[in-house]
Amino acid sequence: MSATLIDGKATSQKIKSQIAVRVEQLAQQGIVPGLAVVLIGDNPASHTYVKNKKKTCEALGMRSDLLEFPESFGEGELLEVISNLNNDPEIHGILVQLPLPGHIDEFKVILAIDPDKDVDGFHPVSVGNMMIGREAFLPCTPHGIMKLLEEYHIDPAGKHAVVIGRSNIVGKPAGQLLLQRDATVTYCHSRTVDLAEYTRKADILISAVGRAKFLGKEYIKPGAVVIDVGMNRDENGKLCGDVDFEDVLDTASHITPVPGGVGPMTIAMLMENTLLSAERGLTETK
Numbered sequence: 230m231s232a233t234l235i236d237g238k239a240t241s242q243k244i245k246s247q248i249a250v251r252v253e254q255l256a257q258q259g260i261v262p263g264l265a266v267v268l269i270g271d272n273p274a275s276h277t278y279v280k281n282k283k284k285t286c287e288a289l290g291m292r293s294d295l296l297e298f299p300e301s302f303g304e305g306e307l308l309e310v311i312s313n314l315n316n317d318p319e320i321h322g323i324l325v326q327l328p329l330p331g332h333i334d335e336f337k338v339i340l341a342i343d344p345d346k347d348v349d350g351f352h353p354v355s356v357g358n359m360m361i362g363r364e365a366f367l368p369c370t371p372h373g374i375m376k377l378l379e380e381y382h383i384d385p386a387g388k389h390a391v392v393i394g395r396s397n398i399v400g401k402p403a404g405q406l407l408l409q410r411d412a413t414v415t416y417c418h419s420r421t422v423d424l425a426e427y428t429r430k431a432d433i434l435i436s437a438v439g440r441a442k443f444l445g446k447e448y449i450k451p452g453a454v455v456i457d458v459g460m461n462r463d464e465n466g467k468l469c470g471d472v473d474f475e476d477v478l479d480t481a482s483h484i485t486p487v488p489g490g491v492g493p494m495t496i497a498m499l500m501e502n503t504l505l506s507a508e509r510g511l512t513e514t515k
């Protein structure tokens with residue numbers, strides 16, 4: 230039997246149309262949610278993502294400021310830009326596109342962002358609040374994954390969730406959010422010995438590895454839900470995930486495609502966080 234497709238594009242559309250309604254309500258009170266996106270250097274992939282974010286903002290009636298600076302931009306100058314955005318009442322969300330050039334300390338930059346405008350959910354205050362289950366801006370990709378599971382009525386409670394990848398922006402928080410939903414969570418990573426031994430026991434498998442078509446059906450438990458966070462290029466330069474989609478289609482019960490899976494949800498959650506910030510509410514982690 231062929232797996233059910235988890236349609237991130239359709240789900241993100243649905244969420245975005247709900248966001249647009251709330252943006253309109255805010256507009257009646259004279260408030261326009263504003264997102265500032267800061268981009269340093271000229272990484273072509275970053276440019277594509279950033280343009281996408283801007284387009285989405287505008288489609289939803291939100292304001293989006295793109296602040297672009299050359300590769301040589303100094304750390305001190307960037308910290309000053311952030312300080313100005315922190316103090317700008319019309320800016321509700323600040324996103325500094327990662328990765329940053331090597332001469333800029335990423336952690337210092339994240340620390341400089343006002344936690345009340347931290348729509349990426351990367352500030353230690355946001356991370357800490359998420360970890361202890363308090364209100365916080367949730368990181369967009371893991372939050373988008375949880376929304377997809379919810380949309381497809383997949384309840385993580387009591388399930389064994391295996392997360393491959395332990396980055397601060399995807400793997401680690403994805404495991405935490407699944408834990409909050411009462412999953413039993415296993416983290417795997419580049420030093421895991423016999424990866425398939427773990428993944429074959431996963432009811433829910435989250436892959437954030439960054440290797441094209443790395444996971445075939447030998448890694449998948451029959452009936453598993455497979456969430457592919459990978460954004461890779463295959464041998465023909467085509468966008469593809471970590472999962473060999475065709476190969477696992479008859480083994481998994483549900484699967485996210487790349488593109489059209491987790492990626493569009495990431496952007497929708499960024500919009501939601503910016504809206505929430507403008508509403509002066511914070512997301513609930515319960």
Ligand SMILES: Nc1nc(=O)c2c([nH]1)NC[C@@H]1CN(c3ccc(C(=O)N[C@@H](CCC(=O)O)C(=O)O)cc3)C=[N+]21
Pocket residue numbers: 277278281324325326327328349369460468487488489490491492493495496
């Ligand atoms: N501070 C910061 N916050 C981020 O959220 C952040 C970042 N830095 N740096 C880069 C990564 C990457 N990222 C993506 C978001 C959406 C898609 C997305 O929409 N992907 C589409 C395909 C897009 C295409 O066709 O290229 C999809 O999967 O269908 C991809 C990647 C956010 N990131």
